[in-house]
Amino acid sequence: VEALLFRLAFTFYTLAFGLAFGYLFSRKESLSLWMWRLLGVGVAAHAASFGLRLNAFWATPENRFFFPIHSMYGALSWLAFSMAAVFWVVEGRHRLNILGAFVLPWAWLSALGALGSDPVAPPLLNPLRSYWLDLHPMVLIAAYSVLANAFGVGLALLVQERQVKSRKPSELCFRLPSLEELDQLNFRLIAAALPWLTAGIVMGGLWASRTWGTFLDAKVLGALVTWLGYAAYLGLRYGRGMRGRRSVYVSMAAFASLMVTFIAVDYLSRFHGYLTRG
Amino acid sequence: MQLLLVGASHKSAPLDLREKLAAVPASDALAKVKEAGFGEAVVLSTCNRFEVYVSETAPDRLSDLKSVLEQFAGAPLNGEAYAIAGPAAVSHLFSVSTGLDSLVVGEGEILGQVKSAYETARQAGMTGKLTNVLFQRAVFAGKHARTTTGIALGRTSVATVAVELAERIFGDLSKSEVLILGAGQMAELSAKYLVGAGVRKLRVANRTHSKGEALAARFKGEAVAWDAMADELGRADVVVASTGADRPVVTVEMVKRALATRRGRPLFFIDIAMPRDVEEAVHKLDQVYLYSMKDLDSIVQENLSSRASELDKARGIAHEFAAEFCGWLEAQLAGRRFALRHGEV
Numbered sequence: 001v002e003a004l005l006f007r008l009a010f011t012f013y014t015l016a017f018g019l020a021f022g023y024l025f026s027r028k029e030s031l032s033l034w035m036w037r038l039l040g041v042g043v044a045a046h047a048a049s050f051g052l053r054l055n056a057f058w059a060t061p062e063n064r065f066f067f068p069i070h071s072m073y074g075a076l077s078w079l080a081f082s083m084a085a086v087f088w089v090v091e092g093r094h095r096l097n098i099l100g101a102f103v104l105p106w107a108w109l110s111a112l113g114a115l116g117s118d119p120v121a122p123p124l125l126n127p128l129r130s131y132w133l134d135l136h137p138m139v140l141i142a143a144y145s146v147l148a149n150a151f152g153v154g155l156a157l158l159v160q161e162r163q164v165k166s167r168k169p170s171e172l173c174f175r176l177p178s179l180e181e182l183d184q185l186n187f188r189l190i191a192a193a194l195p196w197l198t199a200g201i202v203m204g205g206l207w208a209s210r211t212w213g214t215f216l217d218a219k220v221l222g223a224l225v226t227w228l229g230y231a232a233y234l235g236l237r238y239g240r241g242m243r244g245r246r247s248v249y250v251s252m253a254a255f256a257s258l259m260v261t262f263i264a265v266d267y268l269s270r271f272h273g274y275l276t277r278g
Numbered sequence: 279m280q281l282l283l284v285g286a287s288h289k290s291a292p293l294d295l296r297e298k299l300a301a302v303p304a305s306d307a308l309a310k311v312k313e314a315g316f317g318e319a320v321v322l323s324t325c326n327r328f329e330v331y332v333s334e335t336a337p338d339r340l341s342d343l344k345s346v347l348e349q350f351a352g353a354p355l356n357g358e359a360y361a362i363a364g365p366a367a368v369s370h371l372f373s374v375s376t377g378l379d380s381l382v383v384g385e386g387e388i389l390g391q392v393k394s395a396y397e398t399a400r401q402a403g404m405t406g407k408l409t410n411v412l413f414q415r416a417v418f419a420g421k422h423a424r425t426t427t428g429i430a431l432g433r434t435s436v437a438t439v440a441v442e443l444a445e446r447i448f449g450d451l452s453k454s455e456v457l458i459l460g461a462g463q464m465a466e467l468s469a470k471y472l473v474g475a476g477v478r479k480l481r482v483a484n485r486t487h488s489k490g491e492a493l494a495a496r497f498k499g500e501a502v503a504w505d506a507m508a509d510e511l512g513r514a515d516v517v518v519a520s521t522g523a524d525r526p527v528v529t530v531e532m533v534k535r536a537l538a539t540r541r542g543r544p545l546f547f548i549d550i551a552m553p554r555d556v557e558e559a560v561h562k563l564d565q566v567y568l569y570s571m572k573d574l575d576s577i578v579q580e581n582l583s584s585r586a587s588e589l590d591k592a593r594g595i596a597h598e599f600a601a602e603f604c605g606w607l608e609a610q611l612a613g614r615r616f617a618l619r620h621g622e623v
Contacts, residue, residue: 174433178445179544
């Protein structure tokens, strides 16, 4: 049932994603409303699937109150869920309809990744039995999903900037939110995610140094680079008044580092490994 | 039971007649129509049209209805008014509600006017089965045409394109400040549109200060000294340049200096002067956008050409809804069931 619900959620994500693209090319407001509704159903189904998974995982007493996101499946599924949920909230509040086409692809991709990986929750390794560790990926992935939303917003800003600068704006220009709105939203999302990112990294670092006596791990370093990138974005924006296109480049570089940290470092890290060691 | 319509609009009647009709209060008009023995009636009265729609079972009452209109006009009407019965009258209302019959084709105000005309009649107890369904369908068709076709999109004049572009940069213009360079006719026209879009503050800089003051006063703005223009670039968001100067009055150096104080906020130049007022290289600066008259005009031309097909789409919608209503009416008379479509069409 859990897997079925997840498949259902994935189907609804796909539909919502399709509608978001449909909306990009048509003027039908109803498409984006349905996109939002279907996405809501997808998020709900996903939450239910997650709940069942939690239930099953907690059936083993020693797993109790740990979240099963230490496998690639668990992590990607949680990532897709929080990305979709964050977007659902942002869209519900701001009604920046067209953003769906820029944000949903990432949620969809990570749900697809989860669908492609082994859903069996492996038993927790002994060093992983710590509430620090339990919260650490949870918090980080939540921060990642807000940042992924910010990435989508940044992408929309670059497209819009190009439109206005070209002097030949197409219909898309008049449908996208304004440069200032996109810039503000990008900033607000990143500013909201940074404390969580910080907390997640600190938790991981503390816990790593307690357990292994060092926090010098490829993943921790990658996370630090990411953190510095986003901190630089906020600093440049706040201190130097850097806005618009250039500031988006900075935030996108930080996002690239985040992706590298999240996926590629798995192969380099001694202690982290969703892909290599589960 | 069929629909009868008499009316006069900008297409048929001269201004003085339209003014005379527009002065008749809707409640009086409804009362007169009732006196003349019509049970169901809606009076649509705007500055460009005055129309009476009634539902009538007896044939040949069109001339009675027309004489009611003549009472309002105070004179016999011939070519200035139209009297239509049946499906053609239905079609007319759908053209009106979709904005196709408006003076400015596609304008949106008419939809609200149709709605309130219906509400007034309903509150006066003058609506019945036919008019209820007819007007609800007309409003629905109008909304549908506005949301699914490009008929409602302005962007068919240089001024509206300029305002929309400003909105693409700043979003809601209520937080934006405008600086107008020059005080001529074009400057005034742009001021009018930008103030209409709700800008927070309007400033005018003109070489002849008194002229600048006069223009600023007309829009509750503020005149600033011509020499202070370079500093003003630091706080304005939208700059409309339309001076008669024969060389650029805004240079790259000036804008660069202004940018240093703007903390990254974008700056939008609309240069409608001939020859141009703002150096072209300004557009290359980050967060600065410069549109000339030529740029704006080519956007307008493009929109006008794509609009033709949007108008066709809107006509199709009006026609479809009118035909559907006529089908419904026929079914009603024959005592058959007929479901009107809702939602997506």
